[in-house]
Amino acid sequence: MQNTSKNRAPARKYVSTKQLSLAEFESPFERNLNPSNRWVILSKLLPWDELCSIYWKYVPEKSTGRTPLNPRIVLGAIIIKHLCDLDDRETVDQISENIYMQYFLGYTSFCDVPPFDASLFVEFRKRLGLEQINKINERISKIKQELEKKEDKKKQNNDDDNFQNQQDITHKGSLITDATACPQDIAFPTDIDLLNDAREKSEVLMDVLFKDSSMQKKPRNYRERARKEYLKIAQKKTKTRKDIRTALKQQLGYLGRNIRSIVAILETLDNIPLNKKQYKYLLVIQHLYQQQKMMYDNKTHSVEDRIVSIHQPHVRPIVRGKAKSKVEFGSKINITLVDGITFLDDFSWDAFNEGTRLKNSVEKYKERLGYYPKEVLADKIYCNRENRAYLKEKGIILKAKPLGRPAKVALSNQVSPGERNPVEGKFGQAKTAYGLDRIKARLSNTSESWVASIILVLNLVHLAEVALLWKLVEQIKIVLKKVLKFFKYFWYENTINKKLRVA
Numbered sequence: 050m051q052n053t054s055k056n057r058a059p060a061r062k063y064v065s066t067k068q069l070s071l072a073e074f075e076s077p078f079e080r081n082l083n084p085s086n087r088w089v090i091l092s093k094l095l096p097w098d099e100l101c102s103i104y105w106k107y108v109p110e111k112s113t114g115r116t117p118l119n120p121r122i123v124l125g126a127i128i129i130k131h132l133c134d135l136d137d138r139e140t141v142d143q144i145s146e147n148i149y150m151q152y153f154l155g156y157t158s159f160c161d162v163p164p165f166d167a168s169l170f171v172e173f174r175k176r177l178g179l180e181q182i183n184k185i186n187e188r189i190s191k192i193k194q195e196l197e198k199k200e201d202k203k204k205q206n207n208d209d210d211n212f213q214n215q216q217d218i219t220h221k222g223s224l225i226t227d228a229t230a231c232p233q234d235i236a237f238p239t240d241i242d243l244l245n246d247a248r249e250k251s252e253v254l255m256d257v258l259f260k261d262s263s264m265q266k267k268p269r270n271y272r273e274r275a276r277k278e279y280l281k282i283a284q285k286k287t288k289t290r291k292d293i294r295t296a297l298k299q300q301l302g303y304l305g306r307n308i309r310s311i312v313a314i315l316e317t318l319d320n321i322p323l324n325k326k327q328y329k330y331l332l333v334i335q336h337l338y339q340q341q342k343m344m345y346d347n348k349t350h351s352v353e354d355r356i357v358s359i360h361q362p363h364v365r366p367i368v369r370g371k372a373k374s375k376v377e378f379g380s381k382i383n384i385t386l387v388d389g390i391t392f393l394d395d396f397s398w399d400a401f402n403e404g405t406r407l408k409n410s411v412e413k414y415k416e417r418l419g420y421y422p423k424e425v426l427a428d429k430i431y432c433n434r435e436n437r438a439y440l441k442e443k444g445i446i447l448k449a450k451p452l453g454r455p456a457k458v459a460l461s462n463q464v465s466p467g468e469r470n471p472v473e474g475k476f477g478q479a480k481t482a483y484g485l486d487r488i489k490a491r492l493s494n495t496s497e498s499w500v501a502s503i504i505l506v507l508n509l510v511h512l513a514e515v516a517l518l519w520k521l522v523e524q525i526k527i528v529l530k531k532v533l534k535f536f537k538y539f540w541y542e543n544t545i546n547k548k549l550r551v552a
Contacts, residue, residue, distance in 0.1 A: 392413070
């Protein structure tokens with residue numbers, strides 16, 4: 050048998066693993082920044098003066114104390130965090146290492162010192178709530194309209210006629226609306242786990258209160274036995290209904306005993322020696338015990354305003370009709386999409402019927418733009434009789450299937466399969482790229498600011514895409530003009546040559 054030749058992989062040249070010194074490493078900082086970098090482009094698009102004025106309006110500058118941070122650094126850091134989907138510490142590290150991010154924040158030169166401590170992000174989120182970020186979104190919408198006016202070739206030259214036409218507009222544009230849930234970063238809540246967490250927290254509170262009490266002997270809490278019984282059921286691969294009910298009864302007994310002991314200790318004290326956070330835990334634990342006891346006695350699994358996390362008691366279960374997860378635990382939002390710009394109209398921790406929010410969205414459209422939308426594209430749940438009558442009264446077209454047995458003419462006005470794709474795409478973009486599917490803030494107001502900041506990033510990305518698209522179109526136009534000029538010259542030369550030949 051003939052031997053076949055083998056093609057061996059080329060041998061790589063050995064490179065020493067010894068790290069170069071900083072002096073030997075070639076730095077590109079002597080060069081100018083790349084003008085096509087995304088942070089450079091985005092920094093030129095944003096109206097920083099107006100954004101900072103909005104920030105100062107809600108966070109006034111103090112005349113005493115430490116000098117506050119530059120508002121451009123605060124707003125820019127929030128944009129960087131959500132645009133790159135980073136946590137607080139990683140955002141600060143990235144800013145101190147990336148020269149383009151520092152240019153975006155308004156730095157005049159590179160600086161490797163962190164701009165602020167990562168813990169300040171919590172304060173930023175407390176200051177910038179839903180109302181403040183919506184103001185910024187409205188300004189972004191106006192910037193986009195101004196850019197579109199500059200690019201519109203059909204714009205009339207007479208400014209008086211333009212002003213008169215703007216005054217005569219009563220209905221213009223389309224409004225797309227939809228709602229979704231924003232899950233919080235919490236463990237999946239089971240009744241046994243919730244009771245165990247509450248029991249462990251009650252034991253900590255009992256230890257704190259006993260230190261300041263005059264009692265000689267601390268009430269028994271059976272914490273070791275309770276822990277063993279919890280692990281016995283938690284580590285089972287398959288749990289029967291009887292096993293779960295037995296474990297619930299045990300944990301309810303331990304938690305109820307701890308709560309009664311805490312009340313007995315408090316009766317011996319003149320004041321409550323608990324800080325604000327500990328006292329909140331005490332109230333949450335008592336309310337959780339009442340809910341779980343009621344569900345156990347009535348053999349049910351639902352209760353009004355059910356607590357699903359003792360650390361975030363404001364979180365509520367949101368029932369959804371999705372195959373992936375029927376119930377999500379977090380907030381529910383209602384957004385409207387107007388010419389590519391997203392507005393966060395409603396934010397609620399309790400589940401709500403989307404149909405009750407359509408009127409509010411339409412009226413906010415009127416406040417922002419000065420006229421009502423020409424048409425509304427919404428899901429079936431929005432199209433109840435009350436909303437249909439309201440839109441008809443305002444002269445707005447509802448693109449949806451009519452009620453009852455519709456005529457052929459009415460069927461032609463319903464939403465086509467792809468018309469509502471933009472709003473679904475916004476949800477997918479926000480949840481996949483910017484972390485809307487896992488809100489990591491723990492407080493109620495900071496979670497609201499987290500969601501609103503993601504909506505802000507969506508609009509900034511859209512604004513940058515529009516600006517880049519128009520820039521590309523202008524470059525294509527220049528190339529086409531050169532090509533047409535060449536063809537005209539070629540045609541002219543051929544025509545002259547033919548005439549000379551005939552002569």
